[in-house]
Amino acid sequence: MHSSEPPARGPRASRGSSLGELSADLRYKHQSQIMNGSEEIVEFLPVNNGKKMEKRGPKRWVMLLVVVTGALLLSLMVGFLVWHFQYRNAKVQKIYNGYLKITNRNFVDAYENSNSSEFAELAGKVKDTLEALYGSVPALGPYHKTSVVTAFSEGSVIAYYWSEFRIPQHKVKDAEWALMGERVFQVPPKSRALSTLSVGSFVAYPVDPRTAQTSLDNSCSFALHTKVGEVTHFATPGFPDSPYPNRARCQWVLRGDADQVLSLTFRSFDVAPCNERESDLVKVYDSLSPVEPRAVVALCGAYPPSYNLTFLSSQNVLLITLFTNTPLRHPGFAAQFFQLPKMSMCGGSLNEVTGTFSSPYYPGHYPPNIDCIWNIEVPSGNNVKVRFKMFYLVEPHVTLGSCSKDFVEVNGEKYCGEKPPFVVASRSNKMTVYFHSDTSYTDTGFLAEYLSYDSSDPCPGMFTCNTGRCIKNDLRCDGWADCTDFSDELQCVCNATHQFTCQNKFCKPLFWVCDSVNDCGDNSDELQCGCSAQTFKCRDDGKCIPESKKCDRHRDCADGSDEADCGDGAGAVTCPQNSYKCHSGECVSKANPECDGKKDCGDGSDEDQCECGTRSFNKQSRIVGGQNSDVGEWPWQVSLHAQGQGHLCGASLISPNWLVSAAHCFVDDLKINMRYSDPWVWTAYLGLHDQRQRQASTVQERKVKRVIRHRLFNDFTFDHDIAVLELDQPVTYSNWVRPVCLPDATHSLPPGKAIWVTGWGLTAEGGTGAVILQKGEIRVINQTVCHRLLPQQITPRMVCVGFLNGGVDACQGDSGGPLSSMEDNGRMFLAGVTERAAVLGHRRARPVTPSSDRAHKEASARKLFWIFVSSSLTWLKARDHKRFSGLIRPPRRWVRGRIHRVNERPRARVLFVLPYPLFPALCDLGCTGQVSAWRGWHHF
Incomplete structure (x- = not known):
């Protein structure tokens, strides 16, 4: 019989309680429960490793990973849906221009008027035809918005139109392929049935939407x-x-x-x-x-x-x-x-011994979409030679040498692009020349001459290039590649007197040695150009001076580099002589910083008053020989006419009132009783291109008010051959009249730099003056080489320059004319003044050899040099930093000196300054030690 009182907790209960409280290996504590009137005891058995038991449950980082992955997948799905329904299906506007040919209509004048009823009636039918055509193409029909007919022309009737499409982004490529695949489409039969028009062809091209507007x-x-x-x-x-x-x-x-x-x-x-x-x-x-x-x-x-x-x-x-x-x-x-x-035939038969032919309408641009064939036949036994004197078949976006569009084909070989004169020869008495132009972009074309020649003696009395071209014998082995294949310069024996033997056996003029230009092709003319031990090499001209002369307070280098970087010792200067000095006194070591479009001085003074050295026209004509200048190409060029004698000298415009010229132009000639020193003798013509058109509206005529020449000018050696002229009234700047920039005293002309000479000089030695303004490209020659070739003939005020290439046909720089140097930004600086009229007609300088004949030396020297402008600026540069403005006025810093008039002795001291540091030529002998006077003669 059970008692109604719950039994007391026995040892078992106590043990269970104890285990529930003390056991660290149990997940839950022991609890007793009464179930069905009886006490039930729940007890968890201990485990050997409780921690392992815990790790078998869900882990926090796994759950986090699952959540993040799910979020990313959701984001990607949302992004895809947004792209699919918004961006991918976004409509893109596409405009296509084109034309279609209507074969069952004849053109009437009313079609020219877009407001006529005839135009409207035909335009409506064309729009219906376009709609039907687009509708037959699934990639186009649903997206066609509108079409507009813009014009009609003959043939039978050509209708011009543009069509607008709104195409989903992801279908643009399909639409373009459908419309542009073949570019020309035949209208489908079903489309023809829907229209009363018979359409022969249809053409469409993508265009800028602005065109439709x-x-x-x-x-x-x-x-x-x-x-x-x-x-x-x-x-x-x-x-x-x-x-x-x-x-x-x-x-x-x-x-x-x-x-x-x-x-x-x-x-x-x-x-x-x-x-x-x-x-x-x-x-x-x-x-x-x-x-x-x-x-x-x-x-x-x-x-x-x-x-x-x-x-x-x-x-x-x-x-x-x-x-x-x-x-x-x-x-x-x-x-x-x-x-x-319209040209009925292009080309033809050429049966003369010699003759010329050209592309259609030369020198105008040849028409598009034309083919010409010339069949040349000369007497039996002779061969045919064709020389292309001008050749311009340039087309945009055509790979060089591919000749996939416009071309000339001779002997199975195609020629295109821009080419210098070249010769093509045949192996028989016949030759066929084929010319083709496609439907787009035309050019000037070509000018050619043909001749019959004996294949056994193709160039009688001349040298025959491997290409078939004939050149004069004296051009053989002269250092210039007159044959495009260099065959005239192969197997040569160099003249050691005036030529350098390259390692590759080419002969080059000694003037080109050590000028920083690889003339030989193997760079052997630029090797071993350094100075010997115990010497210092000047920076600009490469002259070598004894090391002891460096930092001795005396400028032995023309550019003053021997007195630069001398610290605070004996040779210390405020700014190194080869550095540009800003108005603030700051020194800029950058080469030629003035007017280069970049602010190098903190106060910006290197870019002050830079309205100079630019040309209105940025294109140049293509002229046979390449020597006639374009109108406005050299707007600072001045023609000086002497009374009753016409053009005698050149000059350069540097401001509205002032010109720079050569002093020897203003020396009196007592034999003819002509006082060239009197200003009233001279008339200046600015903006002149053709000497026969001095009355043209672009030309400005001015009288000379004053002539001032260098007081140290020597009319025997032509040292200090520089002068300035004041005009009676200022000129007006225009597209044809502009000043050239005057360089800073530190402006550098490194050896090898290309520069330009211009003038109306003799077209050949002993010939007559040119009528059209001429130009020639030359380059600076290493001064050390020039000294070696012409010992005791070059003063510190001289520098040699010579021809850059052998392509100059005819030009002579005028006495007093400009030598123009272009900097990287296209701005032109006055680098020099022509000392003596120098013939360019020989296409190269004749070799200068040592001679005991002084007259020969003097004649040669006067064809080799130019007065160098920039090195004349040092003295006034140290006293006034403003650029030359064309005004003689009281300066900010008074400079004591003397103005010397031509054929006059200085009678009184005056206060004189030119705001740009140009003319130490005008100062008294008292400043001679500080003047780095007008330097440079320039070699032809």
Whole structure:
């Protein structure tokens, strides 16, 4: 019988309690429960390792990983859905321009007027045809928004249009492939049934959407039709009195009669300069639809009037567009066009012993889409030789040498691009020349001459290049590659007197040794050019002086580099002589920092008053021989005319009132009783290009008010041959009249630097003066080499320069004319003044050899040098930092000196300064020790 009282806890209970409280290996404590009236005791058995038991449960980091992974997957899914429904399906605007040919309609004049009912009726049918065509292509039909017909032209009727599509982003490539795959499509039969038009072909190209906007905006849209015998003129809005508008979209539709072609010429062209980013752009199309494969030319920048900007069409229409994107103010263009009969045949048979032929309409641009064949046949037994004198078949985006578009083919070989004169010869008495131009981008073309020659003696009395070209025998082994394959310079024995033998056995003029230019090709002419031990090498001219003369307070190097970096010792100077000194006194060690477009001085004084040395026209003409200058190419060039004698000397414009010239031009000639020293004898013509056109509107005529020459000028040695002229009234700067920059006293002309000489000198030695302003490219020669070749003939005020290449045909620098040096930013500096008229007609300097004949030496020397300007600036540079402004006025820092007039003895001391440190030539002998006088003669 059980008692109603619960039994007392026995030892078992106590033990269980004790285990529940003390056992660390149990997850739960012992608890007793009464179930069904009886006490139930629950007890967990101990385990050997409780920690392992715990780790078998869910882990916190695993749960975190699962949560993060899920979140990422969710984010990716959301992103994909957003891209799929928003970006992928976002509509992209695409505009296509093109044209289609309607074969069952004839062109009527009413189609030229977009407001006529005939135009509207045909345009509607064309739009229906386009809609049907696009609808037949699944990749295009659903996305076509609208089409606009812009014009019609002959042939039978060509309809020009643009179409707009709104295509989902992910279907753009499919649409482009469908529309652009073959570029020309035949309209499907089903589409033809839906239209009353018979369409022969359909062409479409992607275009800038702005082009479509232009066709809808009539505010700057013009339609012109020229007639037989007429020349029609047109220009940009406001030309020439005001600049064309910014952000303009203009177009000109040009037409002629059926079976005619158009000749378009830009008489004046000046828009914003070209750059890699958006710039103002004029494009001409051989179509009334502005599609790139029919573009004839793209123009920007400014062209001189002498540049040939004549373009031909392949049919009776042209389209001109103007897009402006810059706020720069430019006048735009003036143009004219006329029609002429379409060329029925291009090429032909040439059967004479010698003759010439050229690309169609040369020197204008040849028309697009044309093929010409010339069959040349000379007497039996002779061979044919063709010399291409001019060759310009350049097309954008064509890999050099690929000749995949425009080309000339001779003897199975294609020629394209821009090439110097070259010769092609045959092995028989026949030759075929084939010329091809595609539908886009044309060029000047070519000018060629052919002749018959005896294959056994192809060049009678001359040297025959391996290419077949004939050159004079005296050009053989002269250091110049007159043959394009260098065959005239192979297997030569060099003349040790005036030639250097390269390691590769080429012969080069000694003048080119150690000038920092690899003339030999193996650089052997630039080896062993250092100074010997115990000597110091001057930086600019490479002259070697004894080490003991370094830092001795006396400038032995022309550039003062021997007195630079001398610390605070004996040779200490405020700024090293080869450093540029800012107005603030700061020294800049950078070479030629003045007017380089970068602020090198803290006060910006190196970029002050830099409105000089620039040209309005950034394009140059292509001229046979390459020596006629363009109009406005050298706007600082001045022609000095003596009374009753015409052009005698040249000069350079450096400010509105002042010119720089040569002192020997103003020496009196008592034999003819001519006082060249009197200012009234001289008239200056500025902006002159052709000596026969001194009355042209671009030319400014001024009288000379005053002539001032270097007081140390020696008319026997021509040392200090420099002078300045003051004009009676200032000139007005224009596209044709601008000053050249005057260099700082520290301006460097390193050996090998290319520079330009210009003038109206003799076109050949002993010949007559040139009518058109001439130019020639030369380069600076190592001074040490020049001293060695011409001992005791070069003073510290002289420097040698000579020809850069053998391609100069005819030019002579005028006495007093400029030597122009271009810096990296395109700005021109006056590097020198022509001391003596130097003949360029021989294409190279004749070798100068030591001679006991003094007269021969003097005659040679006077053809070898130029007066060097920049090294004349040191003395006043240390006293005044302003650039030459053309005013003689009381200076900020008074400089005591004497002005010396021609043929006058100085009678009184005056206070004199030129704000730009140009003329130590004007100072008294008392400043001789400080003047680094006008240096340099320049070699031809």
